[in-house]
Amino acid sequence: MNVLRIIALLLFGVSARAQMQPFALQDVRLTGGAFMNAQDVDLKYILALDPDKLLAPYLIDAGLPLKAQRYGNWESSGLDGHIGGHYLSALAMMYASTGNTELKKRLDYMVTELARCQAKNGNGYVGGIPQGKLFWERIHKGDIDGSSFGLNNTWVPLYNIHKLFAGLRDAYEYAGNQQAKLVLVGLGDWFIELIKPLSEEQIQQVLRTEHGGINETFADLYILTKNKRYLETAQKISHRSLLNSLLEKQDKLTGLHANTQIPKVIGFEKIATLTGNTDWSDAAQFFWHNVSGTRSVAFGGNSVREHFNPINDFSQMVKSNQGPETCNSYNMLRLSKALFLDKADPTYLDFYERALYNHILSSQHPQKGGFVYFTPIRPNHYRVYSQPQTSMWCCVGSGLENHTKYGELIYSHSDNDLFVNLLIPSTLHWKEKGLKLTQNTTFPYKNESGLALQLTKPQTFAVNIRYPKWAEKLEILVNGKAQKIDGKPSEYVSINRKWQKADVITVRFQTATHLEYLPDGSNWAAFVHGPIVLAAKTSTDDLVGLFADDSRMGHETKGKLYPVTSAYALVGNADQYISRIKPVGNLTFSLDSLTLQPFYEIHDARYQMYFQTFSQTSFDEQKAKLKQQEAEALALEARTVDKVNCGEQQPEVDHAFKGEKTQSGYDDERFWRNTRSFISYQLQNRNRVGKFLVISALDSIKAGDVSFLLNDKPAEIIASDGKIIRLKAVDDEVITLKIIAQNGKNTPRFSQIRLLNDH
Incomplete structure (x- = not known):
């Protein structure tokens, strides 16, 4: 018996609620x-x-x-x-x-x-x-x-x-x-x-440190060995700070590093299946519903600059060139799969399918290869692709895996019955039943799939066809004869009969386009056709670093940020937004001068996935306001030689963070770090053009509580104004800023350090 199948049986036993089992990857071929x-x-x-x-x-x-x-x-x-x-x-x-x-x-x-x-x-x-x-x-x-x-x-x-x-x-x-x-x-x-x-x-x-799914792997060791000390260890190394908030159904995710949390929850769910601890499984479900329902954008991704943003404010994600991280969706798919198999609930597949098509599939260059780290939703921006010899990011590691296992949930089964979950051309060999199933489909370009059964002998079992949430007017035919549809969207339609050696099932449906707004209730919306997110290529200009070099931040775009105010907006009556797009080809639509197509098809280009929606009056007012804000923000970025967002994982790693007796957090919609000893960062002063360091904090910066060194020498303070202090930069290519607490007291919560070329 296949190892995965043994593990599934160990995990699920014979409990009534856990009938769903995966097929081994060896049983499915694309x-x-x-x-x-x-x-x-x-x-x-x-x-x-x-x-x-x-x-x-x-x-x-x-x-x-x-x-x-x-x-x-x-x-x-x-x-x-x-x-x-x-x-x-x-x-x-x-x-x-x-x-x-x-x-x-x-x-x-x-x-x-x-x-x-x-x-x-x-x-x-x-x-x-x-x-x-x-x-x-x-x-x-x-x-x-x-x-x-x-x-x-x-x-x-x-x-x-x-x-x-x-x-x-x-x-x-x-x-x-x-x-x-x-x-x-x-x-x-x-x-x-x-x-x-x-x-x-x-x-x-x-466990305060990012630790992946280390608890899950000890649960796996228990599955493989039956030695209870591994399961005990899995529970011991489960992070209680996150778990306790989830057990209490409290959302404390805002500001947390997103991909640090998701693998922990996969571990909670696996431990729950092994121990029968329904509270831990409920916690995993609460987390999944929170992230998939209130923190994910249309293509299934979540986070901005790697951290969970407030559920009522996605504005930073709209502005940032560091949109959702691919590793997050890699792990959300793993969690969705685990919950689907445990609960036998196809609702989890609605999210799984959305993220699979629109984030995972789009995160690899379809001709040249290379994996994407950040997928910005900022209008008129682009993505960067890794290269085998230069790029060793986390999203390269998970990216290597993402495209190896597309067969994992196309089909699943119970002891006797088959479940068809995804419309992907493939063959299934269910050896125990003497069944070969061939799925022929060109979905999403054609709304139909054919399932040809080959059996060694006629036998009775149910074929359960998933009724996707997005499908309209579902039809199922067996050998050309229409079947009764006894299910609803996000359920299965079950066909139980004695199947003959060459029976054919045909699945047909209709799809429509709708606007899906950001979860914060703002006026940003994406066009989604069935499960497919549509976007428009907007430009191929200034794609700096499109294929990454070996630099520390090679995974981040270096090209110009185009003003959000210049992006295409939907202006007019809301009931007319959808009617403005016109089909011009297979899954291709015109929107005035733009052409909408599946996002996963768009590469080597800037794009627009999200569109602001306005009445004519609100558009005129908002445009003037945003133009001024954008100009101020872009002007500040233009003056910035280097910057550190304190308390954020990647910026701190990129700037050689060191520290002792230090804490970080997220308050007032900003990340921060403080210390009772010291913290230090290295800033790059390219061509020595940086003249001033501007340090911002969430608290007042008092001279007696903190001191500043630049390249090991006391810094010259130019100005101090409450929560902002300005230092004169040193004339070196690399500037090491060391912030030292005085008298064992906590320093202020520092949020950002900018090296500027002028005041």
Whole structure:
């Protein structure tokens, strides 16, 4: 029996509510369309990477000779080894989805090398974290200084090692590599010994740092071994700060780093299925409904500058070039899948399908390959794509995986019945029933799908066809004969009969276009046709850094921000907005001078996905106001040489943040960081044009409570005005700002540091 199926049975047992089971990726093959193209393009990207370069951080830490130098970018600047874990997962799942033997060869080789590193270390540990042994020894001794992304001034080490845990699990589950299971168990045992001396409070302090789904992987270890200490550890390393708020049905997500939270909740849900703890599962559902319903935009993504924005204000997302992060949707799909299988509720598939088509599919370049980190909804902006030899971001790691597993939920099953969940051209082999099903469809370009059954013998079971939330006038025919539709949208239509060897099911429906407004109730809306988000190419100008170099911030666009006031707006009566778009082709529409098409088709261009809607009067008033605000904001950006948003993960990493006895948070719609010791940042003063540092805080900055050093010398204060202080910059290419607390008191909550070329 397939490993995944065994795990599903272990997870779900025989409970009445948990009948739904996934098919193994080996049982499903894509046969055409955009998803198969994405899979093929991803395969080329996977094969373009060098396993020895990805293994180098592990060999370095184990003290073994290198076979190749490690990759640069994030793989040699603190997050060393994280792509290696993702790569194991991608190899395993792509092998399961395609049967490509080169993938299996690479996977087996990497696991063997990791086992060699583990043997050299001698205690079960294997990792690529810089100075890993020294780092973990400090943690073992209870020497813990953690913030949201740094632990003992090390970049998200638990997040990093979680990728290896997950990669080893996937190597065993999807590709049957027995050695991977042995290495995984050894690593898990090492971790249990690592945290054994720590109190519950100390463990929770460690978990303040981004740690991926480390609790989920210990639940997986329990599934694989039946050893209860792994399940106990999974519960012990579940982050109580988030869990407790979810148990109380409280939304405390605003301002939190989004992708730090989602994997924790996947762990909560898996632990719930193993323990029967309905409270934890209810907490996971509460989180899912909150994020999918109030924090996600039309294409399924969430967050701005990697953090959850207020549910009643998406304005920063509309303005930012750092829109929803692809990793977030990667994990929201994993959570949606887990809840769907647990609850057998196709409502989860409505979101899953929306994010799959519009975010995941759009996040890879369909010809050249390359993965997207941020997908801005700012009008007339664009996305950046990774390259195999230069880009080692988190969204490259999850991106490698995203396009390997499109077959995971096209179909599912109970003990006897089949469920058709997604309209994607594919074949299914259900060996236990002697069934081969071939789905022929060109959806979303044609609103029809044909399902051809091939059976070794006639047999009775139900084929359950998902009735999508967006489908209109659903028709189902068996061998050309119309069937009674006994379901409603977001349910299944069940056809229970004795199926013959060559029966054919035809599914037909209609789709319509509607406007979907941002969850904050503002006047920004996107055109959505069925489940497909439509957008317009607006320009191919100034696409600076379209394909990323190896710079630290290569994943962020560098091109000009076009004023939001210049974007196309829908002006007039609201009941006429939809009637203004005219079909001009297959899923293509005209909107005055613009052409709307599926967002996932738009690449190498600036685009507009969201449109402001106005009456004529409000349009005239708003345009004048926004033009002035935009001009002021753009003028400030033009004067800015470099800036740090304090308390935000990526800007702090990018500016070499260091600190002791420091905290961060989110208040008054701004992130902040303070300290009772010190914090420091490095700012780049390109061509030495920066003349002034402007430091903003949420509290008054009092001279006696804080001091400032620039390149280790006392800073010259030019002006101090309540919550803003201005310093004279030093004439160096790199400026290190150190902020020091006085007398052990907390400094003000600093929110932003700007290096300006004038006042």
